[in-house]
Amino acid sequence: MTTLGLDGIDSLPARIERLGELALDLWWSWNPHARNVFRRLDYTLWRSTDHNPVRMLRLLPPAALEKASRDPIFLDLYDHALAGLDPTRTATGTWWSERMPAMPGRSIAYFSAEFAIHQSLPIYAGGLGVLAGDICKEGSDLGLPLLGVGFMYPQGYFHQHVSADGWQQEGYEQLNWADAPVTPAVTPGGRPCVVTVPLGSRTVKVSVWRVRLGRTKLYLLDTGLEENAPWDRELSARLYGGDTETRIQQEIILGVGGVRALRALGSDPVVWHLNEGHAAFVVLQRMRELTEQGQSFETALAEVRRTTVFTTHTPVPAGHDTFPFRLVEAHLAGCWGTLRGHREAFLALGNYDNGSGPHFNMTALALRTAGQVNAVSQLHAGVTRQMWAPIWPGLKDDRHPVRALTNGIHIGTWVASRLAQLFDQYLGANWRDQRDDGVWDRVREIPDTELWGVRQELRRYLFDFIRERARQRWTNERVGGGQVLAAGTLLDPNALTIGFARRFTEYKRPELIFTDPERLARLLTAAKRPVQLVFAGKAHPADDPGKHHLQHVYQRALDGAFGGRVAFVDDYDLHVAHFLVQGCDVWLNNPRKPLEASGTSGMKAALNGVPHLSIGDGWWAEGYAGDNGWLIDGGEHPDRASTDAADADALYTLLERKVVPAFYDRDDADLPRRWLAIVRQAIRAVAPRFTTRRMVTEYVEQMYAPAIRGSGYEYPQETGET
Ligand SMILES: *Cc1c(COP(=O)(O)O)cnc(C)c1O
Numbered sequence: 001m002t003t004l005g006l007d008g009i010d011s012l013p014a015r016i017e018r019l020g021e022l023a024l025d026l027w028w029s030w031n032p033h034a035r036n037v038f039r040r041l042d043y044t045l046w047r048s049t050d051h052n053p054v055r056m057l058r059l060l061p062p063a064a065l066e067k068a069s070r071d072p073i074f075l076d077l078y079d080h081a082l083a084g085l086d087p088t089r090t091a092t093g094t095w096w097s098e099r100m101p102a103m104p105g106r107s108i109a110y111f112s113a114e115f116a117i118h119q120s121l122p123i124y125a126g127g128l129g130v131l132a133g134d135i136c137k138e139g140s141d142l143g144l145p146l147l148g149v150g151f152m153y154p155q156g157y158f159h160q161h162v163s164a165d166g167w168q169q170e171g172y173e174q175l176n177w178a179d180a181p182v183t184p185a186v187t188p189g190g191r192p193c194v195v196t197v198p199l200g201s202r203t204v205k206v207s208v209w210r211v212r213l214g215r216t217k218l219y220l221l222d223t224g225l226e227e228n229a230p231w232d233r234e235l236s237a238r239l240y241g242g243d244t245e246t247r248i249q250q251e252i253i254l255g256v257g258g259v260r261a262l263r264a265l266g267s268d269p270v271v272w273h274l275n276e277g278h279a280a281f282v283v284l285q286r287m288r289e290l291t292e293q294g295q296s297f298e299t300a301l302a303e304v305r306r307t308t309v310f311t312t313h314t315p316v317p318a319g320h321d322t323f324p325f326r327l328v329e330a331h332l333a334g335c336w337g338t339l340r341g342h343r344e345a346f347l348a349l350g351n352y353d354n355g356s357g358p359h360f361n362m363t364a365l366a367l368r369t370a371g372q373v374n375a376v377s378q379l380h381a382g383v384t385r386q387m388w389a390p391i392w393p394g395l396k397d398d399r400h401p402v403r404a405l406t407n408g409i410h411i412g413t414w415v416a417s418r419l420a421q422l423f424d425q426y427l428g429a430n431w432r433d434q435r436d437d438g439v440w441d442r443v444r445e446i447p448d449t450e451l452w453g454v455r456q457e458l459r460r461y462l463f464d465f466i467r468e469r470a471r472q473r474w475t476n477e478r479v480g481g482g483q484v485l486a487a488g489t490l491l492d493p494n495a496l497t498i499g500f501a502r503r504f505t506e507y508k509r510p511e512l513i514f515t516d517p518e519r520l521a522r523l524l525t526a527a528k529r530p531v532q533l534v535f536a537g538k539a540h541p542a543d544d545p546g547k548h549h550l551q552h553v554y555q556r557a558l559d560g561a562f563g564g565r566v567a568f569v570d571d572y573d574l575h576v577a578h579f580l581v582q583g584c585d586v587w588l589n590n591p592r593k594p595l596e597a598s599g600t601s602g603m604k605a606a607l608n609g610v611p612h613l614s615i616g617d618g619w620w621a622e623g624y625a626g627d628n629g630w631l632i633d634g635g636e637h638p639d640r641a642s643t644d645a646a647d648a649d650a651l652y653t654l655l656e657r658k659v660v661p662a663f664y665d666r667d668d669a670d671l672p673r674r675w676l677a678i679v680r681q682a683i684r685a686v687a688p689r690f691t692t693r694r695m696v697t698e699y700v701e702q703m704y705a706p707a708i709r710g711s712g713y714e715y716p717q718e719t720g721e722t
Contacts, residue, residue: 011062013069018082023053024181027088027214029118030137030412032420034081040074050575052120055179088214094143095697101713107145108704109269110135111258111279113250114239115150115218119575120181121211122156123220125239125538126503127600128313130574132275134410138692140214141412144700147267149258149279151250152182152209152220157239160538160571164480166554168539168547172238185210185219188266194225195260197253198334204232206257208265219265221257240540248323248331251362255281256335259289270711271704273309274370277321277362283308283369284335284346291338297345301369307707309699310370312363312402314597315383316507322352322359352390367391372703374405376598379621383594403702406619407598408695411687414604416582418454422446440687443680448671451679455585455609462583463493466534466569473570486557490564491532496663498613499584499605501536501572504546504553507595510535511552513588515648517561523655524565529664531655532565536572536580581605586659589614590632590647592640606686609679613659615647623690628681630654
């Protein structure tokens with residue numbers, strides 16, 4: 001096993017001896033005091049490590065730590081941070097501790113194939129992971145006894161480099177364990193947690209890592225043990241790499257291994273939440289446990305239903321894992337135990353024909369075994385009820401038990417610190433804890449000059465970041481002049497900047513804005529009112545059409561007709577996302593309706609005063625209120641080509657008539673008053689509703705509560721309030 005830990009942790013000066021502990025608890029990443037601890041410690045290192053305190057502590061000379069331990073400003077930040085960490089971990093005075101029953105020894109388990117917590121832990125690909133990460137953070141803020149279960153992929157998801165001709169290159173980097181905020185998970189007996197998972201006729205060993213996020217603990221499974229065969233070690237090496245066969249084995253490890261890991265760690269969850277179908281084999285292991293205790297198949301299934309919650313995330317058929325039955329039978333061969341006699345009945349729970357013959361479908365398994373199911377927006381719930389109609393024979397569409405529970409974002413993670421300072425000043429000290437609309441009404445009280453000052457500053461941060469990245473690629477990788485240009489070096493830090501960053505795939509129509517190149521060029525290169533476009537995003541390694549879209553966009557960045565006003569930023573990840581959603585002026589989204597289940601990047605942007613310009617799909621169908629951004633609506637058309645053309649026309653018209661004039665219309669003080677009104681409404685409309693604060697409390701009240709009550713706990717508590 002890899003050794004790790006904080007080199008130099010022994011040598012921390014006594015006054016700041018808990019600094020290592022703070023660096024290892026990713027709670028620091030969304031607590032402003034804790035973040036400032038590490039910024040203050042060494043700002044150059046903070047930036048050059050992409051905000052990785054574990055790495056910082058490893059690199060800092062002892063003298064620097066010694067000096068910090070005598071710096072009163074640093075000590076003040078340090079004391080504040082630790083004073084926040086301890087009650088967070090014990091969850092005193094939280095929403096949960098005040099409203100929910102004490103459930104000693106019980107927990108809520110949340111399974112996901114990816115978690116996006118911080119760029120120093122590269123175990124995520126995109127939106128699904130960001131949602132899982134944001135839920136873990138909110139769970140901690142609200143005081144939930146939440147345990148995340150996922151994978152520790154030492155090679156993570158790929159890093160993207162775009163070649164001079166615009167083709168995506170994928171590179172995997174081995175994680176430097178010494179720089180990662182993880183430690184081995186230990187059993188109640190004090191031993192490193194290692195469990196076994198039967199795969200086919202062999203047994204694979206799985207070790208478990210722990211990540212701390214305040215109150216929340218995240219357990220990550222890793223098959224990279226010496227004792228495993230080389231091909232088994234590879235199973236958890238990368239996220240979404242490999243073929244169907246790798247995929248099913250990973251999912252068995254996640255489901256079966258995840259339940260076994262929780263048991264080995266002494267956990268007894270009251271609720272088992274499956275984030276997407278990837279984790280649905282949790283059900284298999286739990287049914288096996290229950291039948292081992294002597295329950296019948298039917299009672300075991302009923303118990304699993306009572307305690308399982310499932311969230312489905314995509315209306316795109318290819319987004320749901322299906323496996324041929326022979327593959328399932330081969331790989332599950334060793335997993336049955338007491339369930340063996342009910343093999344047929346269990347396999348039938350996953351049986352689904354989506355037009356290509358019966359397959360074992362992970363979403364079908366989850367839909368049939370979870371007592372509570374949700375889709376991630378109102379629109380998506382409707383689509384899901386229709387899409388999976390055969391699961392509920394005899395029920396009308398509107399009776400299909402799929403709840404609409406719209407996604408949200410974690411405010412502490414996504415709000416720019418400069419903006420948070422304005423909120424501190426004008427919204428009252430407790431704005432982070434508020435769901436009350438009244439708090440956000442006070443956004444109107446932020447003076448125009450200050451709000452605009454921060455917006456300008458955030459745009460400049462983005463361009464500093466873009467230029468610095470381009471410089472690094474130029475110096476370290478010796479990329480050509482074209483690549484330096486395409487990376488955004490000709491962008492103007494004062495021009496209206498439109499961001500488009502998301503996975504490159506056909507249904508998101510990344511090229512829509514280039515439909516009429518001349519019309520677009522007129523917009524971009526207008527002498528007094530220039531507009532610029534910043535793109536970022538990866539295509540899935542197996543998605544060649546997605547890579548072609550990316551290449552076409554890249555070629556536009558190199559096209560002189562657009563005057564250097566189109567850029568592509570490589571290697572989109574959490575770090576890049578922060579700069580983009582905070583630093584652009586407008587956030588563009590133009591998917592083919594209704595394929596965007598929710599989308600969350602637009603919420604992050606709006607929270608930062610970056611209004612959304614989007615098709616009325618996903619969350620925007622609920623979030624658009626007329627004055628907080630713009631709705632692209634080309635109307636309904638019989639075929640794709642005319643829909644695309646109409647949507648593109650609607651997009652240009654909005655840009656020409658609404659967006660550009662509002663941004664450039666300045667008063668005597670050079671302030672864009674009309675623009676700032678939209679900025680305020682963007683914040684005002686998103687902050688109380690499209691956040692994990694609202695979402696996680698709804699999860700608890702609507703989806704977890706039945707399981708909690710069913711386990712004999714009284715909920716809601718009598719609080720004495722009326
Ligand atoms: C928020 C986020 C996403 C998801 O955004 P969508 O709007 O759903 O595409 C994907 N990747 C990263 C890095 C993000 O931060």
